[in-house]
Amino acid sequence: MGLSRIVLLLALLAGGCSSSPSPPSPSPSYSPPFSPPPAGPSWIPGADPLPLRPDGYGEVRPTPPALVNRSLPTVDHLPPPRGNRYAATADPVPSSVLARSTWRRNCPVEPGQLRYLTMSFWGFDGRAHTGEMIVARTVAADVTRAFKSLFDARFPIEEMRVVRAAELTAPPTGDGNNTTAFVCRPAVLLGRWSAHALGLAIDVNPFQNPYRRDDLVLPELASSYVDRAKVRPGMILPGDGAVRAFAAIGWKWGGEWSTPVDLQHFTATGG
Numbered sequence: 162m163g164l165s166r167i168v169l170l171l172a173l174l175a176g177g178c179s180s181s182p183s184p185p186s187p188s189p190s191y192s193p194p195f196s197p198p199p200a201g202p203s204w205i206p207g208a209d210p211l212p213l214r215p216d217g218y219g220e221v222r223p224t225p226p227a228l229v230n231r232s233l234p235t236v237d238h239l240p241p242p243r244g245n246r247y248a249a250t251a252d253p254v255p256s257s258v259l260a261r262s263t264w265r266r267n268c269p270v271e272p273g274q275l276r277y278l279t280m281s282f283w284g285f286d287g288r289a290h291t292g293e294m295i296v297a298r299t300v301a302a303d304v305t306r307a308f309k310s311l312f313d314a315r316f317p318i319e320e321m322r323v324v325r326a327a328e329l330t331a332p333p334t335g336d337g338n339n340t341t342a343f344v345c346r347p348a349v350l351l352g353r354w355s356a357h358a359l360g361l362a363i364d365v366n367p368f369q370n371p372y373r374r375d376d377l378v379l380p381e382l383a384s385s386y387v388d389r390a391k392v393r394p395g396m397i398l399p400g401d402g403a404v405r406a407f408a409a410i411g412w413k414w415g416g417e418w419s420t421p422v423d424l425q426h427f428t429a430t431g432g
Contacts, residue, residue, distance in 0.1 A: 203227045210332035211381055219333030221378045224385035230393055231368055233319055235284035239291040242281040247312040249280045249305040263326050268345040269354050276301040280308045282318040292321025295343035297360035300429055303410035310406035317395050335381030338368040362428040369395035370424035
């Protein structure tokens with residue numbers, strides 16, 4: 162047998178040691194992605210940590226040109242909705258999801274008080290996607306109804322996934338844009354639990370709708386979106402469809418606060 166045929170045979174034998182990958186089932190395992198990231202993104206979120214301020218947040222910097230009109234594609238981690246129709250589920254939080262979330266034993270809620278949602282949303286890429294979220298059991302039905310209103314209005318959302326525990330201590334990169342609810346953490350610059358730690362608050366497109374207090378902007382690279390006169394997709398504005406969708410379920414908008422101004426934040430508690 163020639164040398165080239167021997168090399169080919171060895172390569173085939175080595176490849177036979179692993180089975181061909183099959184598409185993941187629509188389980189909440191969240192890994193690997195249901196579809197690969199689109200080729201050649203204009204920006205890779207989370208790649209470059211920022212220098213820290215004395216308060217522990219990242220240094221607030223001008224928005225990079227690639228993010229001034231942010232419209233990044235969505236990576237599918239769950240199967241997209243069939244027929245581009247809105248679909249939602251609300252179930253007890255699976256143990257595998259709880260294990261990768263920010264929940265821990267000293268959180269102010271027990272797992273039984275939470276629900277795991279999957280909901281359809283439109284991405285900035287013009288495609289329908291399926292996201293995931295943990296919320297308080299008492300508001301699960303209301304939240305799915307609010308996001309149906311956003312879906313029907315084709316309001317674009319970049320990402321919707323459960324926050325991982327490691328993200329709470331990761332160096333800030335200032336470019337996150339995850340629409341999410343339950344995060345077991347204190348309120349920003351306060352010594353009490355956030356409404357997020359109760360599953361009673363949701364942040365929608367944080368980058369397009371930043372938090373502002375004095376010289377702090379969160380996310381730290383979202384400064385261009387502080388100017389609300391320059392309207393771009395994904396922004397939340399007074400009286401718009403997003404505000405009305407949450408007002409219909411009795412939730413308040415942080416964009417109506419005097420200080421801080423929390424444009425991304427909707428809450429069932431008012432705080």
